[in-house]
Amino acid sequence: MKKNIRPDGKAKVTGKMKYLTDLSFPHMLYGKILRSPYPHARILSISTDEAQRLPGVQAVITHKDVPALNGFGIVTPDQPVLCKDIVRYVGDAVAAVAADSIEIAARALELIGIQYEPLPVLDCPEKALEETAPLLHPDGNVLHRAGFQKGDIEKEFSQCAKIVEETYQVPRQLHAYMETEGGVIVPEKNGSLTVYVGTQHGFKDQFQLARILGMPAERIRIVSSPMGGSFGGKDELNIQPYGALLALKTGKPVKIHQTRQESMRSSIKRHPMKITMKTGIDREGRLRAHQTRIVADTGAYATLGPAILDFAVEHAAGPYMIQAVDTKGISVFTNNGVSGEFRGFGGNQVTFALEGQIDRLAEAIGMDGIAVRRLNIRSKQDPGPLGQRIVETDGALDVLESAAAVYAEKKRLPLKQDTWKRTGVGMAVTMHGGGLGFGRLDPAGGRLSFKEDGKIEIAFGFEEAGQGILAVIEAITAGQLGCAKEDISIIIGDTSLVPSSGSTTASRGTSMVWHSLQRLKKPFLQKLLARAARKTGIEEKRLSVGPGGIQVNGEYKLSFQELAAGEEPIVVAAQFDFPVSPDPIDSAHFLYTYSGVVAQVEADLLTGRIRVTGLHQTTAAGPVVNEMGYIGQIEGGGVMALGYTLMEDVTMTEGHYAVENFDSYLIPGIVDVPFNLQVRAIESLPAEDHYGPRGVGEIGTVAVAPAIASAIYDAVGLRVSRLPVKPEALLQSIERSVLYES
Amino acid sequence: MQMQREQGIAFPPHLISLERIRELADIEETVDRSIRIGALTDLETCRTHSLIKRKCPVLGKAAGTIASPAVRNRGTLGGNILYGVGDAIPILLALDARLSWFCEGGIQSEPLAGFVDRKEAPEEGAILTDIIIPSPVKGRCFFHKVGRREAFIPSVVTVAMYVEVTGSNTVKMIRMAVGGGVNTPMRLKECEEMVSGKQLTDGFMSGLASRIKKESALIGDVFASADYRRTVAANLLVRELQSVL
Numbered sequence: 001m002k003k004n005i006r007p008d009g010k011a012k013v014t015g016k017m018k019y020l021t022d023l024s025f026p027h028m029l030y031g032k033i034l035r036s037p038y039p040h041a042r043i044l045s046i047s048t049d050e051a052q053r054l055p056g057v058q059a060v061i062t063h064k065d066v067p068a069l070n071g072f073g074i075v076t077p078d079q080p081v082l083c084k085d086i087v088r089y090v091g092d093a094v095a096a097v098a099a100d101s102i103e104i105a106a107r108a109l110e111l112i113g114i115q116y117e118p119l120p121v122l123d124c125p126e127k128a129l130e131e132t133a134p135l136l137h138p139d140g141n142v143l144h145r146a147g148f149q150k151g152d153i154e155k156e157f158s159q160c161a162k163i164v165e166e167t168y169q170v171p172r173q174l175h176a177y178m179e180t181e182g183g184v185i186v187p188e189k190n191g192s193l194t195v196y197v198g199t200q201h202g203f204k205d206q207f208q209l210a211r212i213l214g215m216p217a218e219r220i221r222i223v224s225s226p227m228g229g230s231f232g233g234k235d236e237l238n239i240q241p242y243g244a245l246l247a248l249k250t251g252k253p254v255k256i257h258q259t260r261q262e263s264m265r266s267s268i269k270r271h272p273m274k275i276t277m278k279t280g281i282d283r284e285g286r287l288r289a290h291q292t293r294i295v296a297d298t299g300a301y302a303t304l305g306p307a308i309l310d311f312a313v314e315h316a317a318g319p320y321m322i323q324a325v326d327t328k329g330i331s332v333f334t335n336n337g338v339s340g341e342f343r344g345f346g347g348n349q350v351t352f353a354l355e356g357q358i359d360r361l362a363e364a365i366g367m368d369g370i371a372v373r374r375l376n377i378r379s380k381q382d383p384g385p386l387g388q389r390i391v392e393t394d395g396a397l398d399v400l401e402s403a404a405a406v407y408a409e410k411k412r413l414p415l416k417q418d419t420w421k422r423t424g425v426g427m428a429v430t431m432h433g434g435g436l437g438f439g440r441l442d443p444a445g446g447r448l449s450f451k452e453d454g455k456i457e458i459a460f461g462f463e464e465a466g467q468g469i470l471a472v473i474e475a476i477t478a479g480q481l482g483c484a485k486e487d488i489s490i491i492i493g494d495t496s497l498v499p500s501s502g503s504t505t506a507s508r509g510t511s512m513v514w515h516s517l518q519r520l521k522k523p524f525l526q527k528l529l530a531r532a533a534r535k536t537g538i539e540e541k542r543l544s545v546g547p548g549g550i551q552v553n554g555e556y557k558l559s560f561q562e563l564a565a566g567e568e569p570i571v572v573a574a575q576f577d578f579p580v581s582p583d584p585i586d587s588a589h590f591l592y593t594y595s596g597v598v599a600q601v602e603a604d605l606l607t608g609r610i611r612v613t614g615l616h617q618t619t620a621a622g623p624v625v626n627e628m629g630y631i632g633q634i635e636g637g638g639v640m641a642l643g644y645t646l647m648e649d650v651t652m653t654e655g656h657y658a659v660e661n662f663d664s665y666l667i668p669g670i671v672d673v674p675f676n677l678q679v680r681a682i683e684s685l686p687a688e689d690h691y692g693p694r695g696v697g698e699i700g701t702v703a704v705a706p707a708i709a710s711a712i713y714d715a716v717g718l719r720v721s722r723l724p725v726k727p728e729a730l731l732q733s734i735e736r737s738v739l740y741e742s
Numbered sequence: 743m744q745m746q747r748e749q750g751i752a753f754p755p756h757l758i759s760l761e762r763i764r765e766l767a768d769i770e771e772t773v774d775r776s777i778r779i780g781a782l783t784d785l786e787t788c789r790t791h792s793l794i795k796r797k798c799p800v801l802g803k804a805a806g807t808i809a810s811p812a813v814r815n816r817g818t819l820g821g822n823i824l825y826g827v828g829d830a831i832p833i834l835l836a837l838d839a840r841l842s843w844f845c846e847g848g849i850q851s852e853p854l855a856g857f858v859d860r861k862e863a864p865e866e867g868a869i870l871t872d873i874i875i876p877s878p879v880k881g882r883c884f885f886h887k888v889g890r891r892e893a894f895i896p897s898v899v900t901v902a903m904y905v906e907v908t909g910s911n912t913v914k915m916i917r918m919a920v921g922g923g924v925n926t927p928m929r930l931k932e933c934e935e936m937v938s939g940k941q942l943t944d945g946f947m948s949g950l951a952s953r954i955k956k957e958s959a960l961i962g963d964v965f966a967s968a969d970y971r972r973t974v975a976a977n978l979l980v981r982e983l984q985s986v987l
Binding site: 261420605606607608609611647651653658661663664666668669670671672727728731735 | 745748888890891892893894895896899964965966967969970973974977978981
């Protein structure tokens with residue numbers, strides 16, 4: 001059951017899968033978007049005449065063509081669809097063209113004349129916070145502040161035997177999905193609009209587009225799955241508004257599919273952060289005081305910047321019980337791209353810093369890092385990191401003990417005999433909240449139908465971005481109802497067909513599918529079996545659902561087709577909210593997953609290069625729904641985090657991208673990935689737990705960087721505080737200690 | 743050319759394919775036991791060809807570090823050289839390779855170093871036909887490429903060396919070459935002179951390391967500094983020389 005081939009597996013492996021960017025329609029036009037060449041400038045004039053006159057150009061649009069709200073953003077619509085007077089980053093859109101071919105559209109962009117007056121560029125949060133800095137938005141350059149305090153921090157610091165203070169810097173990471181943003185927007189004959197563009201929340205796109213187009217939401221249909229990857233990057237709107245405006249203006253389907261360069265320029269990225277932590281430990285090894293200051297570079301617009309900072313603040317003390325905690329974060333507007341949602345959601349950044357602190361503190365008091373963790377880690381009944389009650393599990397200790405055992409085992413391996421190589425082992429643990437958090441609209445739901453043809457149809461508003469939600473829906477539905485997977489048809493990714501399930505983000509998909517089935521199965525099975533009783537004349541309580549149909553005392557009796565024949569469909573729907581803590585603490589999470597990571601590295605003393613030679617991840621997230629999907633999420637997350645640790649950085653200089661494609665922005669290749677990737681799932685939950693399987697979409701990315709950093713220290717004695725780890729930094733530290741002296 | 747197109751540089755109006763001239767894509771041992779490699783020999787063939795494996799395995803190893811399997815199936819050794827900063831150049835410099843050009847007046851031959859410094863053909867319209875590795879390759883060969891990841895990556899530093907050592911640890915003949923990134927690959931002539939005829943000792947090595955850093959004069963960029971590149975070049979070459987002892 002568990003090792004099922006995913007429903008979309010064969011089509012993907014054979015290349016037959018049609019993505020939305022593969023679609024074509026008769027009379028389809030091609031759209032292109034003109035983006036600002038300046039990170040910060042005033043628009044003096046826009047002239048589109050020449051572009052309009054180019055043969056083959058069907059429409060050129062500017063801010064004047066936006067009928068209603070000229071802005072988008074999941075929470076605050078502060079990003080202009082088409083800029084009118086100011087551009088705030090080099091991805092800001094100023095005009096767009098629909099033409100008969102991509103080439104004509106590209107040529108037309110060159111013919112659009114825009115005069116700019118460059119303005120001072122705020123290329124880092126420090127500059128943006130200077131008193132004399134120009135204001136990027138009416139409320140200033142601070143997007144959001146967040147904090148958390150408990151205990152008397154000064155008193156606790158005074159009780160500490162050692163205090164470690166360090167500033168950690170983490171880079172701007174690209175989602176690097178294989179399929180860049182794109183799709184086709186089709187104006188329908190009845191005046192409605194169909195948007196075939198991937199997103200992580202179809203109904204949210206529908207809402208945002210309605211607001212921009214001044215159209216009732218019901219007249220906008222979003223078809224949004226499958227996607228060739230998203231990782232949080234396609235949750236926010238990208239090309240949809242331009243395609244929609246051009247389609248409405250021309251009355252023809254418009255396809256936009258960004259090139260990799262266009263994608264890198266305009267897409268959101270993971271927030272670069274500078275995190276300063278001052279943490280104190282007493283003689284016994286107890287963490288007493290933990291002070292964190294986070295500065296996030298949120299770029300030009302809000303999108304989910306505030307929520308990401310809140311998440312980082314919440315996870316600043318991670319799974320540790322510390323007497324006094326003082327966390328303050330600030331998310332600052334700059335002219336550097338736009339930072340937003342990305343797998344891990346602020347947790348990755350702050351966990352790298354936190355686990356780095358634990359390692360340093362352990363060393364400072366001469367204790368083993370694992371012992372310090374064991375002494376301070378949360379136990380089942382402890383409150384969550386913001387003091388809120390959370391779902392009780394042994395996850396934190398379980399992953400720690402698992403990682404500790406693996407760590408000990410790897411440390412026992414004989415050292416590799418090579419004069420110019422050093423090997424090391426490191427570990428880290430983390431906890432990660434699922435769902436959007438307290439005080440945020442976080443509705444979920446699903447619909448279960450027994451169709452006229454005897455199919456059991458399960459419908460969700462979730463999206464398939466490669467993560468395997470289809471396999472999860474199939475496994476949970478079949479498992480909960482008792483039918484075979486062949487009896488099920490799955491509907492997702494089309495607002496005209498599915499119920500609202502909330503976003504496919506925040507590791508909530510698997511969890512919400514399971515919760516939906518808990519609500520749907522009883523009324524559904526009741527109706528199904530009542531009908532079966534009527535049709536067979538057998539007592540209802542002797543009937544049950546089995547593969548292919550209805551069973552009597554475990555014997556196959558009636559096929560689903562026979563049961564459906566001549567009858568109306570049965571439809572059962574559920575609407576509910578993602579579970580939250582009973583304690584009303586804003587943004588606090590309730591359901592957490594836990595991870596313990598052990599990394600092995602090999603450092604080359606001559607080149608400073610690091611190779612990750614082994615990565616072992618233990619995850620505690622409840623029962624595994626689909627084994628291959630689970631492994632895929634954790635291994636894939638691990639590889640993504642390996643890239644974050646060793647090579648990925650969307651370098652920007654003075655507001656301009658220094659990397660524009662995959663020749664200079666590096667993601668790991670298969671040779672960079674350790675052959676030895678291991679995934680261990682801790683599936684057990686307390687007997688009283690009724691929250692089922694948790695999502696694992698993010699947890700595999702969170703604690704990998706600190707584990708690798710710890711292994712690097714073990715190998716060569718360098719304390720890493722900045723990602724990605726540059727071979728240069730390693731070489732400098734080695735040169736000081738090893739080379740030419742041996 | 744594909745890279746240039748991606749960067750928005752327009753294709754020339756006409757392209758002439760030389761692919762069908764099979765003589766430009768073969769590898770053979772000549773009468774004087776040199777190895778002649780046709781300029782259109784693809785890199786994958788360079789990597790796997792039995793003659794290269796037997797007579798000059800280091801070149802096969804170097805070819806295997808260039809780009810990805812798909813690119814190696816299409817990219818040629820000649821193309822890598824004409825690119826001016828190709829990863830194959832340092833090892834070919836260390837092997838003292840020569841180039842043959844098809845010119846107006848017939849075939850012209852010159853040391854590879856001549857072209858690498860000039861970065862243009864000996865005359866307009868000249869076509870690179872062959873790369874010749876003087877043989878036999880008697881000494882010890884060494885090649886190492888360092889990139890920002892393990893494979894399918896432009897070079898940050900590439901070093902190559904050819905060395906012949908006598909029984910008493912005396913260097914009889916040495917050629918060292920470095921390249922990487924936008925740096926034009928070059929021979930380290932001063933370092934070679936410093937080492938030639940000398941007996942190698944540890945103290946000597948430390949002096950050589952600083953000389954390599956200086957003479958290589960590698961420049962840096964946003965991804966790797968000049969200092970890093972020079973240090974790595976020195977580390978790799980010195981380590982290799984030490985291992986000869």
